[in-house]
Amino acid sequence: MSKSFSFKYGFRNSLSLNLVGGLLAASLLAMPLLSEKAQARDYQFFDAEIHYQDAKQATDGMDFLLENMEKASIEKAMITGFAVTKKWASSSPRRPLAYGSDDSPVYWYSATDMLVYDAVKSLPESEQSRFYPFITGFNPTDLNAVDHIERLLKRDPGFWKGIGEVFTRHDLLSAMIEGERPIAHHPALMRVYKLAAQYDLPVLLHSNITSPYVKEFIYLPELTLSLRSNPDTTFIWAHAGMSSAIDLRQKVEGLPELVTKLLGEHKNLNILLSWTVVDQLYDEEGAPNDAWLDVVKAYPDRFAIGSDVVGGFSLLKAYMDKFRPFLDALPEDVAHQVASTNFLQWLPVTK
Template identity: 30%
Template structure:
């Protein structure tokens, strides 16, 4: 397979990105109309709150979803941005790039999500799959936190995440032990996920932000080993490891294909959420063609999500979906259906059944 990432120079990439943004703005009205089953997509990656635990009221989010989005996973942000007066004075940062102050784990985010969900009617609840994320993945007690949340809020949660292991500009701001893919605490989390039947949305950059030329992405090897140790756990790799400055590494498409073709890695699924991911995957016609071909050949392994954080309008919320218009146009009907809705339904419907069964056996009335 031709390596499309390495053939795009910096200048060409910027030009392609500019024209890709223009193309995303010209999405036709027809493409934004719900299809025959009523919705454009299910959102496999969404944050109701931001880095200071503020966000969109869940009923407002229902209005934003409207007739465009059928179901959504529902996640908080596991990290709280500290407001350090010595650093920003009276300016109250709401995002981790706005201050040099540290981040810290904020467990109450799970109670916030549960409270929002429980305000809904039983019919409205069917559109959401809340996730547990308020734990420190370096803490051996993290799995105990997840059990505790399930027992305090039975009937609410469907999965775990999104939480981060390696993340550009974030990992270095978190106080305490640095998260790694080899940490025994992470093994305990995935063991519990397999036991309960909860899919895990894991953020782990494919590489360091500014790697040396020809540096092997050791993170990919460790992620593959992690999945191999936990073959009964459903792992959803958020953004296929990409970020603001973490770009596709050389031969990344080939690495993805090896993972997809390996039956021992069938528990790994790939989430293409986030507009920062989309900018790489639709940067040129060549990258669109390569990624579309990969999804068409492995349609049951990819999920679409917005990675929207506390959106205020539907237009803002649909930005990532619109950006992917060139890619969606290249997918087969089957691959498009599974990417946008089918894989979400298969994974989260199964999760709901298994988690409720675990709760019935392990939660006292």
């Protein structure tokens, strides 16, 4: 069973998670062994996508997260909540385990940001400095969203380092959201992008490149319009537009070539390699994909990696280790940029 059915769908601390974890760990271990030369590389990772809560707003907790960051050689991490929460409808005989458990909807949940805030603030300052919190708990179809975000920014100046993950075009998740469906170029988000530029905050945007049943990149105009209209805003495109539903139903062709084109045209665009796009980094034999190696080498300062764990942290090391063969196939200086330093350059603290 894939990651999408473990963390993305919210299973944690259960027999299901244990079974999923065992299967996933076995599949990860089945990847090609590193060469002696590759093993000599010592990566200190910046995990550019950790969701502290899942769709139930549940979490394994900060102590367990820190413990697993150490195991995974994660020195620093972006940390965010989960922008929606699952409704327990009266028609459901028991509390849903995850947002995909039944047909009841999900709704925007602003308290997710305060859960992250309290978790980070509970740490000693030396540990707080390892985390870079992003605001995610707002409705991206609400023109008031920009005011909600600015209130949080002013409440504790300097605490928040970015905005996102902003969910748009997220196949199953988008379909379950109560009310208007979010899209990347929604007028409410255009206001958020302007605020992000004002505060020098990057925006982590989830915007699928297509639907699970269409091979053409039908949602590309929504992304490019956002990029062109906000040249002073730093965008981080989550998963390069991929999702589990797309990956499950069709082979997406031409994505590294599209990414190359977009990076050349939009200086404010960066790519977060996480979730299902990781599988595209390798060919059918498990070797690093030459097309993806070429685009990363062409734009070595525009890529970062992230585990994209959601509320559960026991597989952090397995997820980060999955990047190692790809990183080892890059020039060593580029590999370290992608593994740790690029994401820091997109944040206000280093500018």
